[in-house]
Amino acid sequence: MPALATGAGHEPAGLYALLAALPSQLQPHVSRPEDNTFLQDMFGERGLHSLVKIHERLQHYEESKPAPVLGSATILAQELSKQLELKSENGDIKELTKLLENPHVKSLLSVHDTVAQKQYDPELPPLPEDLDDEENSVKIIRLVKNKEPLGATIRRDDRTGAIIVARIMRGGAADRSGLIHSGDELKEVNGIPVDDKNPEDIIRILAQSQGAITFKVVPGSKEDAPIREPKVFLRALFDYDPSKDSAIPCKEAGLGFKKGSILEIMSQEDATWWQAKHDGDANPRAGLIPSKQFQERRFALRQPAATLPLQRTLSRRPSGFRRSFRLSRRDRKTNKSMYESKKSQMYDMADVPTYEEVTPYCRQSGAKHRLVVLVGPSGVGMNELKRKLLISDPQHFGVTIPHTSRPKKNQECDGVEYHFISKHLFEADIHNNKFVEYGEYKGNYYGTSLDTLRGVLAKKKVCLLDVQPHAIKLLRTAEFKPFIVFVKPPAMERLSETRKNAKIISSKDDKGSARPFTEEDFQEMLNTAEVMESQYGHLFEKVIVNDDLTTAFSELQSALKRVETETHFVPVSWTHS
Template sequence: MTTSHMNGHITEDSDSEAKNVDLASPEESQKHREMAVDCPGDLGSRMMPMRRSAQLERIRQQQEDIRRRREEEGKKQELDLTASMRLKKLAQIPPKTGIDNPIFDTEEGIVLESPHYTVKTLEVEELLTSLKHIQHVLVDPQSQEDISLILQLVQNTDFQNAFKIHNAVTVHMNKASPPYPLISNAQELAQEVQSVLKPSHHKDGQELNALLNAPHMQALLLAHDKVAEQEMQPEPLTDEKIYENIGVYGGETVKIVRIEKARDIPLADMHGTLTFVLIPSQQSKPPPAKETVIHVKAHFDYDPSDDPYVPCRELGLSFQKGDILHVISQEDPNWWQAYRDGDEDNQPLAGLIPGKSFQQQREAMKQTIEEDKEPEKSGKLWCAKKNKKKRKKVLYNANKNDDYDNEEILTYEEMSLYHQPANRKRPIVLIGPQNCGQNELRQRLMNNEVDRFASAVPHTTRSRRETEVAGRDYHFISRQAFESDIAAGKFIEYGEFEKNLYGTSIDSVRQVINSGKICLLNLHTQSLKTLRNSDLKPYIIFVAPPSQERLRALLAKEGKNPKPEELREIIEKTREMEQNNGHYFDTAIVNSDLDKAYQELLRLINKLDTEPQWVPSTWLR
């Protein structure tokens, strides 16, 4: 059975309705149209009033529900309209510097004031995880291609850094802030309200008007407007205010650069201050190459107080010939930064020393100027011009192998520490002028420690004598073989005496070294360059004479009576040897007393076994 409502009446239909209507008379059918056709007549007439009343009550209830629902929807629309109008009013108010009253979009709606609101940010790792999950779900080719492109973007370093900066700015801008005044003319608005309420006779209006006219309320509104006016004034644009919270983004320091435009700066349409916020680049930079410290031996004296070209005399480092310098920086080719060996603890800052090329150029120019100042004497005009030509070649042809090249301008020599092996002793070379005691010192070492020291067997072209043993006294070879060895560079030094050639070969010195003994040599200064260019690693000791008077007394003990000019010649020869060959010397001994000089010589030789020594770096390459 189905029931339908037609104009406030109820009709009931059934499958037997047509049959029942045909059996009834027209009058009965008209009279009982609204009663149940399958009920007895007396029952139907008795139950109809009660059934109709319940149905009407149900209709009224339904209409009341509809009315109530419409009222609720109207109230909701009114609230939405009120919120929208409030948002519009807030949008029209000029904001304070920065965002002090954030409006956040949440899942529930719009939150106007949320002092305890916590902004949730998405991390890069979460974004990557979500994309990878979607990549497994969406299997069609187009989706896979799109997700792959997005993954490449998200995995890019620049994108990730920008994402971190975005999160940091979002958290900063959405921080809870104290209440901020919406208007600064509350007193004026109150006066307008009073003018509207003045003619009103309504009780509530009169009470509100009296309240607004109260002195305390007037004072409160005045104080509010004064405070609001100060709060709403724009703050001065200072670096501290603008950038106080952007100092560090993504773990990197942000730098602020300000440019004040001057009149001579041709920047169109620019005035005032131009401020740059510099965020460090995230591109990986190769670490700066650590400059290697080199160790050099100085071959000249230097005093910064006498140098007009030193950038800062207070930072200049003075040194003497033979000092070892630790160069820590050659960034400036003209002025290096260095420490003296042994002064690192006492010297807090590195000092300035002339660079090698700068010093060579300066010395070459000095020699050229001195050569130009020399008077051209008769008989030496051509020679002087020739020498000047060679010296000038140093300035313009420094790389050519001329007779006078850069090697003659001594500056620095790179050195390294070397500890001699126990089974390969360095040869000891004693150098000095005649009558200074180097031969006596050598002989005393040979006699006192026969098992430790030995001399190299020389070569000769003369015939062997009856008392001589080949290989012990001399190596006897033909003149042709001797001259062939000279051409091959096999001799450290050689000479001719009474038409016979004599010389000391490199191989003969090497034989002593291979035997485990220390080879003692007395050589001329002209032989030092050849010896140092070999692989023998010699230790060269210069034996210098004492003062002229002391030298006379020492020679007198030996039964010698030198003339004053002979003594002066020895002293002059000493200066000449030091000037021309001092860069070859490892150390020097002043022979003021032969016994003391012998003990000092022995101490220096023993130190070679216990302490590393500075040697040319070319020896160890």
């Protein structure tokens, strides 16, 4: 080994300086290029340099640290208190005696003695001397538990009756210690044998314990260190309350959430119970949630929500569907039935909504906007909200122009009121799935095509669209990245109050005249909203109650602004396609 250079003058160089000089000092003695590359990488490793810097700082502290004047200030304070008892009790002596007896002062002196004597290590109990041969690998573990749970679940082995650590919750106290592992056999807790106790009794002991807890465990079979999985985020599509789940292994370890919550999955090692935490939660400890497969099986066993009531309800309210296609007043007067959508309702119930994998997404400057889709019952005010958005900024917002197969009238222009195409071409486009929605009235087709959406988005505008909820799934693609807003009616009392002067286009007579809302209309609106939310609520990203139009519009404006400028979660498939 060649001699290494020292620092300036005759003082020896520090370890960090020697480490930095090593590669160049060794280079003349290395023949193979790969060896030289290895040395460069090894000695240039930033982590190694950081460790050496820490070593030098600690060494410097050892050489220059202040020496304590007294090793035990506590004893001195006790002796002083005894001597003061023999003195005359004047005011100063009383005050000093009271000060020395103060618990905070005693604690401060105790900390001083600990630092002065360097007694930092915890005092572990001695190993038992009467260990059996079978217990030659016993471990004594001491963990400090504050108010948080330990983050481990236990079970009784059906065959041996032993108490086994079933799982370690990611981010919990047990996981952070690295001392307890799944499969370890628990023998004692704070010196109390657990062989004759139920898991519930042990959990009660742990819950009542504070501070240091001592475990005696027999390690399970040696396993490789668990591979830390890449970050996975899921959007919950249902509500979950672990306290009401009879199947969960430990209710206290469960993690509750609401529909729409973003969950970071910490572990999927258990096929039935995953470990997760809420995104952005400062608490690192994970909780148990049912896995996607397990929850899907449970949902499948329940009676699915009926879809026919929604179909029938919508069929009684034609006006909302007609307005999506912007029918003229003359068309409205003679229409007596709703356009029948050809989309099958069975498509919406083909999958069971549990979780959807999502990823953070932020729209880049210059990129196309997300499609904005409004959903709600007829008469709830979607058209008014769209109109106010268009008026507020016509250069930023746009709407689609529907297609129709009916002949163009004298005062109409192609591409203004409608895109006029032949019935044969319309049917061909239906066959080729080119429409978001379509319907037939008096032998003519009306519909909204996918290409008209693309046209608005290509102009770098925000495309506003209102559809029946069954059309949402057709639009939930990487191309459109739809932001789904559910416009919800307020309670019956507020509906009556806020819509008392509003009119609705009637389709129950030949004239199709505008008439005031009736209580039956309001009840139908509420029922439709309830069924929509029940069946499609897992797809809604924003819910706005249209109690007051000005307030609802302001809330919608703010939500759309955040969608355009802030980072939010979207399905993984929208960014990886």
